[in-house]
Each structure stands twice: as structure tokens, then as C-alpha cells.
Amino acid sequence: MDARVGRPAPPRERMSGFWAGIRSGLSQERAASGAGVSVASGRRSFIDRGGVMPPTGAGQLRRSLRFAEREEIALLRAAGVGVREIARTLGRHPSTISRELRRVCHHRGPGDRHKMKYRASTAQADADQQARRAKPARLATSQRLRMEVQSRLVDDHSPEQIARRLREDFPDDPEMWVSHETIYQALYVQSRGGLKQELTKHLRTGRAVRKPRRSGGQRRERFAGMVLISQRPPEVEDRAVPGHWEGDLILGSLESGSAVGTLVERTTRFVMLLHLPGGHTADIVQEAMVTKMATLPEQLRLSLTWDQGAEMANHIQIAEATGMSIYFCDPHSPWQRGSNENTNGLLRQYLPKGTDLSFYGPGMLDNIASQLNSRPRKTLNWRTPAETLDALLSGTSGPPGVATTD
Incomplete structure (x- = not known):
């Protein structure tokens, strides 16, 4: 039995669909699923090509017979249909069909030609092998x-x-x-x-596999259902109503993989810190944030603005559990979380860069937040965040008189 008979490689048009998905920004798994090829085939192609999309122009696909056409040729040939009739059925030139039928015979002697049956899988495997014989670089x-x-x-x-x-x-x-x-x-x-x-x-990137490039119009959302900061209500921007938060991670040393979550209320600059034991995956951040937000009264759980970090992949679950609207900053735009960025700078006095932040347990983090919330702030007319929050909740004072972007 011919060693090439068996399950053929994915049809070229399907692999072209896989690479088009990669180019559009899809993951290998989603690109494979959308193109109708197995994830294993997609990954193998991606690794073999080093992330470089193969040349599969539309004209080349039209000239090449598809696997479905080869299956049709096999059925018609087995039924005794002639070359010209097969060509008319498929809309191909007779010489294309004749050349295709000779594909199964080129490696056998002349006497074996009429003994062989045309098999679509064998022909497809041979075509794929021929296509891989590129001109030497x-x-x-x-x-x-x-x-x-x-x-x-x-x-x-x-x-x-x-x-x-x-x-x-x-x-x-x-x-x-x-x-x-x-x-x-x-x-x-x-x-x-x-x-x-x-x-x-x-290379400046140091990558061993090429990162697929996308045009500007192909930029996609990082997470499904994410709402960008441009759609945030004006009431959040003017800081008139408390309950709108900004959040981010402070990262520890690279070796430790540790982090601390930071939450800052925009109106009062009140700070809360998230203990993230075991890392800062989406599940860990979700659990810590839902637990911390549960300590607040409902009127202080209105919205949260965060960067497009992978730790917020569970933003829909967080929103459902806390009742908060979640907005995402534009990529590489930390100034859109000005209060949080300023507070993270202050927190570095207590959580130095390059250290293992897993050392700081929940109690220690609460103490650090308490110290920061007890500092008089110029932007609050020299009141502390804790005093300002208490006053707003008790209705004894309006929002701070000094408005800045920090």
C-alpha cells in the first residue's frame, strides 16, 4: 500500500483561512476552529513556518485543485467517466484532469499504469509534497x-x-x-x-517566532464585551459622585511573579489594596476584587476603570458579582487612570520595586492603605482621603474643592 495513502494534510484553502485568522489577530485555536482544521494541524503549520504566513494568493488557489475536486475526480473515474467529461463537470481544462490522473502513476512503471486507482488522498499528499519543494533560498x-x-x-x-x-x-x-x-x-x-x-x-525583538502583523483596521478587542473609557459617563469624569474607582497592579520582582492590586476612589482618593496570593491570574484577581468590594456599601460600587491587562479577563464575572460597570483604558494610556498612577507612585514607598510582594499579607496591606488614607492631600484641601470619604457618606460635606487630574 502506498505510504502516502491515509488522512491527507488539511486542504490548502482551509490552511489559507487559518493563516488569515492568525493575521487578523485570532489565537491559533480560534483561527483553526474558524478555518475548519484541527488545532494540532494549525499549531504544526505555525511552528513549521516560524509564524510566517505562507504565500497562498487567490490566483494560486484557483489554479490548484482542491481536495473536494480530487474526491470528485476519484468518484467519476471509478464510474468510468472519461477525462473530457470530468473536466466539463468540474469546469477545468482536460489537460488539468489528465495531468492529475497521471499523478498516481509517475512513481510506477509503465506497465502498472492501468492497474492503479486514482485516490484523492494519495493525490493530495503528492500535491502537498510537490508544493513544499520550494526553490532553494x-x-x-x-x-x-x-x-x-x-x-x-x-x-x-x-x-x-x-x-x-x-x-x-x-x-x-x-x-x-x-x-x-x-x-x-x-x-x-x-x-x-x-x-x-x-x-x-x-534581532531587536529577540523572537524566535514571527509575530503576525495586523493593519490598523484589524485591531481587535482584547476581551469579549469590553467597554472602553470613551463610553464612560461624564459623571465619572467630573468626580462629582463618589463610587467610581481606578485599578491596576503593582508588580514585584520578576523572579517572584508577585503583585498587589491597587484600587483608588476617584473623588476621595481613598485606597484599597488587594492581596493576591499565588500570582495575579484572572481568577485570583477576580476573587480578591469581589471579596474586597463586598466590604463597601452599595453606593460606593458604581464603576471601575482598569488597563487592558490579562488579569482582567474575568471582567464580566467581576461586574456581575459587584454590580459595578467596568471600563478599560486605551492601550498604552496610563494617564487615563491618573489618580491610580499617582497613588501607585506613593505606594512604592511601602512596596519597593524589585522585591517579592508576596511577603505582604492581607493585614500588612490594610495597614499600608490605612497610612496612605490618613495622609493629608493637597488635592483634597489638606484633608485626608479617610476624612473626605466619611464626610461624603455622612452628608456633612460636598466633594473636595480642588480638582486635579492626579
Whole structure:
């Protein structure tokens, strides 16, 4: 039995759909599911290609027979239908069908030709194998060019810098010219040969797998159902009503993987700290936040504004448990949580950078928050956050008279 007979590789059009999903920003799992291929096949393709999308233009897909067409050819051929009739049925040229039928015979002797049956799986496997026989890369065949590129990569030159300088340094020698994309392909797609993958450490990103690029119009929401800060009500912005919070994480040393959650009420600058034992995953942050917010009266649980960090992946569950509306800042926009950013700076006096923050238990964190809430604040007319909050809750004072962005 032919060793290639069996389950064929995913059809090219499906893999094209997988890579289109990757390009749009989907995870490998979601891209595979959307394209109708197995997650294992998607991952294998991604790793084999080093994250580089293969050339699968629309014209190439139209020229190539699809697996479904090969199955149709097998059925019609088994029924005794001739080449021209099969071509008319599929809308293909007769020579395409004739060449396809010869695919199963090219590795057998002439006497075996009429003894063989056309199998779609065998033909698809052969087509996939032929497609992988790409033209040898220039960096794999030219040692002189390869050595020049490697030496410049070791000197931490970027592929674009290398490509541009090669044309300057060898203006009369086109054999020493190479595009920056060819260099990237040789680094990330090891089947292309030429450059060792270890050289990727000299790239500015240091990545061994290419990160799929997206155009600006393809930016997607980080979490399903997230509501951006631009949709936050004006009453939150003017700080007239207490109960609107800003939150973030203060990270400990990289080795410890520790963190402390910080919550700041926008009107009073009142601070609460979240104890995060065992890390700062979405589940741990959810449990700590729901527990801490339960200590507040309902009128102080109106909204929360947070960065688009992975720790807030369970924002829908948090909103349901606390009754709060949750808004997300724009990417890389910490100033949109001005009060929280300012408070985190003050907290570093108690929670130094580069230390293991798991040392601080719930009681210690409550004491730190209490000290900060007892400090007179200029933005509160030199009242403390604790005094201001008590006054607002008791109805004996309006909001602070001094409005700043901190």
C-alpha cells in the first residue's frame, strides 16, 4: 500500500483561512476552529513556518485543485467517466484532469499504469509534497552572501539595515543583494535554510517566532464585551459622585511573579489594596476584587476603570458579582487612570520595586492603605482621603474643592 495513502494534510484553502485568522489577530485555536482544521494541524503549520504566513494568493488557489475536486475526480473515474467529461463537470481544462490522473502513476512503471486507482488522498499528499519543494533560498545557496549577512546580524544590525547597506557596499554585485524579508524568512522558516535560528537573538525583538502583523483596521478587542473609557459617563469624569474607582497592579520582582492590586476612589482618593496570593491570574484577581468590594456599601460600587491587562479577563464575572460597570483604558494610556498612577507612585514607598510582594499579607496591606488614607492631600484641601470619604457618606460635606487630574 502506498505510504502516502491515509488522512491527507488539511486542504490548502482551509490552511489559507487559518493563516488569515492568525493575521487578523485570532489565537491559533480560534483561527483553526474558524478555518475548519484541527488545532494540532494549525499549531504544526505555525511552528513549521516560524509564524510566517505562507504565500497562498487567490490566483494560486484557483489554479490548484482542491481536495473536494480530487474526491470528485476519484468518484467519476471509478464510474468510468472519461477525462473530457470530468473536466466539463468540474469546469477545468482536460489537460488539468489528465495531468492529475497521471499523478498516481509517475512513481510506477509503465506497465502498472492501468492497474492503479486514482485516490484523492494519495493525490493530495503528492500535491502537498510537490508544493513544499520550494526553490532553494539565496542565503542557502550563496555562502559568500550568507557569511556577510550572518556577520552583520551578529553585530546587531537589523535585516533592513543589512539589506540597504549591502546595496551600498556592493553596488556592482547584484549577487550580494538580498531583501530584508528574505533575511527574516531565512531566520524564522528553518525549512528555507541558510541562517541559524539562534541568530534571532540579535534581532531587536529577540523572537524566535514571527509575530503576525495586523493593519490598523484589524485591531481587535482584547476581551469579549469590553467597554472602553470613551463610553464612560461624564459623571465619572467630573468626580462629582463618589463610587467610581481606578485599578491596576503593582508588580514585584520578576523572579517572584508577585503583585498587589491597587484600587483608588476617584473623588476621595481613598485606597484599597488587594492581596493576591499565588500570582495575579484572572481568577485570583477576580476573587480578591469581589471579596474586597463586598466590604463597601452599595453606593460606593458604581464603576471601575482598569488597563487592558490579562488579569482582567474575568471582567464580566467581576461586574456581575459587584454590580459595578467596568471600563478599560486605551492601550498604552496610563494617564487615563491618573489618580491610580499617582497613588501607585506613593505606594512604592511601602512596596519597593524589585522585591517579592508576596511577603505582604492581607493585614500588612490594610495597614499600608490605612497610612496612605490618613495622609493629608493637597488635592483634597489638606484633608485626608479617610476624612473626605466619611464626610461624603455622612452628608456633612460636598466633594473636595480642588480638582486635579492626579
